[in-house]
Amino acid sequence: MNATRKALAAGLAALSLLAVSACGSDSESGSTDEVEVFTWWAEGSEKAGLDALVKVFDEQHPDLKFVNGAVAGGAGSDAKNVLQSRLQNGEPPATFQAHAGAELTDYINAGQIEDLTDLYKEKGWDKQFPEGLLDRLKQDGGIYSVPSNIHRANMLWANPAVLKKAGIEANKSYDSMDAWIADLEKIKAKGIIPLSVATDWTQVNLLETVLLADLGAEGYNGLWDGSTDWGGSEVKTALEHYSKLLSLTNTDRQGLDWPDATQLVIDGDAAFNVMGDWAEAAFQEQKKTFGTDYTAVPVPGTDGVFDFLADSFTKPVDGPNPKGTEAWLDTIASDEGQVAFNKAKGSIPASTTADTSSFGEYQQTAIKSWGEDEIVSSLAHGAATSVNWLTDITSAVAKFGSNNDVAEFQKGLVEAAEDNKPE
Numbered sequence: 314m315n316a317t318r319k320a321l322a323a324g325l326a327a328l329s330l331l332a333v334s335a336c337g338s339d340s341e342s343g344s345t346d347e348v349e350v351f352t353w354w355a356e357g358s359e360k361a362g363l364d365a366l367v368k369v370f371d372e373q374h375p376d377l378k379f380v381n382g383a384v385a386g387g388a389g390s391d392a393k394n395v396l397q398s399r400l401q402n403g404e405p406p407a408t409f410q411a412h413a414g415a416e417l418t419d420y421i422n423a424g425q426i427e428d429l430t431d432l433y434k435e436k437g438w439d440k441q442f443p444e445g446l447l448d449r450l451k452q453d454g455g456i457y458s459v460p461s462n463i464h465r466a467n468m469l470w471a472n473p474a475v476l477k478k479a480g481i482e483a484n485k486s487y488d489s490m491d492a493w494i495a496d497l498e499k500i501k502a503k504g505i506i507p508l509s510v511a512t513d514w515t516q517v518n519l520l521e522t523v524l525l526a527d528l529g530a531e532g533y534n535g536l537w538d539g540s541t542d543w544g545g546s547e548v549k550t551a552l553e554h555y556s557k558l559l560s561l562t563n564t565d566r567q568g569l570d571w572p573d574a575t576q577l578v579i580d581g582d583a584a585f586n587v588m589g590d591w592a593e594a595a596f597q598e599q600k601k602t603f604g605t606d607y608t609a610v611p612v613p614g615t616d617g618v619f620d621f622l623a624d625s626f627t628k629p630v631d632g633p634n635p636k637g638t639e640a641w642l643d644t645i646a647s648d649e650g651q652v653a654f655n656k657a658k659g660s661i662p663a664s665t666t667a668d669t670s671s672f673g674e675y676q677q678t679a680i681k682s683w684g685e686d687e688i689v690s691s692l693a694h695g696a697a698t699s700v701n702w703l704t705d706i707t708s709a710v711a712k713f714g715s716n717n718d719v720a721e722f723q724k725g726l727v728e729a730a731e732d733n734k735p736e
């Protein structure tokens with residue numbers, strides 16, 4: 314999103330807030346039929362995913378009224394700030410989107426969301442979500458949110474027709490960054506954008522996959538628990554690869570958000586895009602056929618690893634409509650909600666009871682990998698670090714995007730780790 318659209322989106326979000334507080338709800342008396350759901354699924358294929366969920370909510374809870382509190386900006390780049398000021402001002406929505414893992418822990422530690430353990434027991438949700446996922450929603454034994462989906466962040470999307478122009482076979486698998494970079498150079502020589510990327514957070518998403526490729530799952534995990542040295546030579550190699558990759562991307566990246574970067578591949582203006590599998594929804598929305606019009610394989614060097622993230626929904630402390638919140642969480646956990654939403658969103662259900670037989674070809678590959686692969690936590694999407702640490706890494710990434718100084722970049726990342734690493 315460019316600056317003007319951002320300003321417009323922020324203005325619209327503020328207006329919709331005013332509208333929410335001015336009309337309909339009767340929160341002072343504690344009774345309201347409105348359920349404001351705060352997400353960043355504001356546009357395009359993400360909005361289509363949310364719409365699919367709302368349709369199920371409307372069917373399951375005809376007495377309640379969904380109110381869309383979405384704030385645009387991929388990965389919550391703008392939404393999270395708006396949400397924080399609302400929470401601090403005592404104006405929480407009925408429920409908000411939060412990533413499973415360290416990001417959720419931030420809200421728990423700040424006392425901003427309720428423990429849902431009793432609700433989990435009452436509804437039997439504790440039996441329907443995988444143990445490993447539930448662990449990422451827990452703190453001191455309590456469970457704090459309901460997961461709607463599982464996304465994979467280490468995917469490489471490609472346009473086979475564009476690759477053909479550069480003499481590169483479709484679906485080619487690369488076992489290292491160097492092998493892939495050699496082909497990207499060939500594409501560049503043809504005057505085609507080798508790799509599309511967008512604004513800061515998509516660069517962080519790219520960086521995390523390069524770290525994963527070069528350090529391996531164990532080394533990558535060690536970045537978050539202190540056992541891998543951010544100042545070491547392996548990280549340096551990864552940053553050099555990242556630097557090379559960035560030089561092979563579209564120069565207008567800062568003005569774009571993820572849909573624009575993925576669109577460059579869909580339109581045949583770029584060969585590759587590294588993006589989480591919400592990109593699948595964009596290809597599907599435009600009626601593209603998996604395997605023919607586009608391909609998706611793990612980022613080179615990350616095969617066998619599932620770079621995980623999950624969206625989940627919370628019950629804010631002192632929320633405006635506790636019953637409405639529970640109704641939304643009910644829809645999230647229901648098989649109907651999980652199937653409708655994930656089919657449209659490109660993700661896979663978080664619940665083990667949802668029937669995925671009607672899911673598309675790409676999603677079947679994700680389901681298989683989720684079951685077999687090693688799982689690691691996504692950096693750009695709240696699973697690996699606190700919001701503060703991610704913000705500091707994002708600043709270092711943004712700075713590097715303009716000065717291209719690898720040594721300073723690494724120093725910035727070392728400092729970010731020192732300032733934020735959990736005790």
Ligand code: BGC
Nearest residue numbers: 359386387388389591624694
């Ligand atoms: C969210 C996804 C979303 C993506 C791009 C991620 O952080 O988990 O649901 O599609 O950002 O906005």
